[in-house]
Amino acid sequence: MxxxxxxxANKKFKSRLxxxxxxxxxxxxxxxxxKISGAEIVTVAVRRVNIVDKSxxxxxxxxxxxxxxxxxxxxxxxxxxxxxxxxxxxxEIGGWKLVKLEVLGDKKNLFPDMIETLKSTEVLTKEGFKVxxxxxxxxxxCKRLENSGASAIxxxxxxxxxxxxxxxxxxxxxxxxxxxxxxIIDAGIGQASDAVEAxxxxxxxxxxxxxxxxxxxxxxxxxxxxxxxxxGRKSFLSGRIISKFAGxxxxxxxxxx
Amino acid sequence: xNKKNKIKIVVNGKHLTVNLKFSLKNLIEKLKTPINKVAIExxxxxxxxxxxxxxxxxNRDKIEIVHFIGGG
Numbered sequence: 001m002x003x004x005x006x007x008x009a010n011k012k013f014k015s016r017l018x019x020x021x022x023x024x025x026x027x028x029x030x031x032x033x034x035k036i037s038g039a040e041i042v043t044v045a046v047r048r049v050n051i052v053d054k055s056x057x058x059x060x061x062x063x064x065x066x067x068x069x070x071x072x073x074x075x076x077x078x079x080x081x082x083x084x085x086x087x088x089x090x091x092e093i094g095g096w097k098l099v100k101l102e103v104l105g106d107k108k109n110l111f112p113d114m115i116e117t118l119k120s121t122e123v124l125t126k127e128g129f130k131v132x133x134x135x136x137x138x139x140x141x142c143k144r145l146e147n148s149g150a151s152a153i154x155x156x157x158x159x160x161x162x163x164x165x166x167x168x169x170x171x172x173x174x175x176x177x178x179x180x181x182x183x184i185i186d187a188g189i190g191q192a193s194d195a196v197e198a199x200x201x202x203x204x205x206x207x208x209x210x211x212x213x214x215x216x217x218x219x220x221x222x223x224x225x226x227x228x229x230x231x232g233r234k235s236f237l238s239g240r241i242i243s244k245f246a247g248x249x250x251x252x253x254x255x256x257x
Numbered sequence: 258x259n260k261k262n263k264i265k266i267v268v269n270g271k272h273l274t275v276n277l278k279f280s281l282k283n284l285i286e287k288l289k290t291p292i293n294k295v296a297i298e299x300x301x302x303x304x305x306x307x308x309x310x311x312x313x314x315x316n317r318d319k320i321e322i323v324h325f326i327g328g329g
Contacts, residue, residue, distance in 0.1 A: 020329030030327055045328025048269040048321065049295055051288050059325050060294050075328045085301070089323050092296035092303050160329065187329075209329035 009130035020209025037222040102134040125149035158188030165194040176202040192228035199232025282309040
């Protein structure tokens with residue numbers, strides 16, 4: 001069978017599951033979950049170093065950026081200026097150019113501010129960043145992002161951390177049809193079947209954080225998501241049967257006694 | 258201690274008093290910051306990590322030192 005490769009900004013990945021590194025009980029648990037999930041890309045956030053307590057463990061000590069691709073995000077940024085500042089700093093830490101842009105506009109539901117998001121995408125692309133963009137599922141705005149040079153379009157399935165699953169399948173289908181760069185469901189996944197559904201709709205990958213990190217058994221959920229993504233992808237590629245409103249026996253009638 | 262030889266700076270929102278002619282390199286060493294795992298901003302401008310020993314801090318300078326943490 002041909003190896004199914006995910007290509008983002010000319011980088012190749014075998015896994016189609018991207019995981020977030022927030023909300024875990026410990027960094028050890030986070031590192032274990034990543035390993036079990038098989039993810040090759042993880043999102044990370046940029047924050048101040050604790051200059052008072054230096055004993056705090058560092059993410060890089062647990063997750064080796066040489067083995068796992070770090071995808072710096074702009075979580076917590078509510079305008080273009082802060083998002084740009086954050087990603088320029090992220091690039092400075094270790095030369096990262098592949099980034100996740102997330103400009104929020106709504107503190108309650110964490111919906112993206114698409115005007116600020118679009119502005120930031122334009123600037124970052126000009127500065128040489130490869131921008132994977134968290135966005136809403138509006139096909140027009142997603143097209144504008146793609147035209148601005150986004151390296152991946154990452155619509156929400158439902159609000160971040162809500163676990164509601166894919167709320168607007170029609171829009172995701174439309175997006176699948178129109179999007180030439182990788183289409184990745186970012187946010188809203190709650191259980192493995194949501195990941196399967198996203199992949200069956202033809203998405204190129206899914207990004208999951210809360211559903212794994214806050215599950216009662218995060219490590220087991222990491223495994224469930226891994227297989228969910230694989231299962232959904234294979235199902236999508238296999239060409240499903242046409243659904244019909246009548247039964248059709250699976251067993252031949254010939255030879256019936 | 259002569260106050261004239263001291264300057265006040267703000268690092269990650271915390272006030273610090275350091276000697277005159279204190280460089281960013283001195284600061285990083287004092288804080289024992291792993292330089293290859295952070296990025297540094299001086300008054301909202303990103304600093305080239307190779308030039309830390311050539312940048313001397315001034316009174317009221319604002320420094321931000323950031324790194325990666327877990328996030329979604």
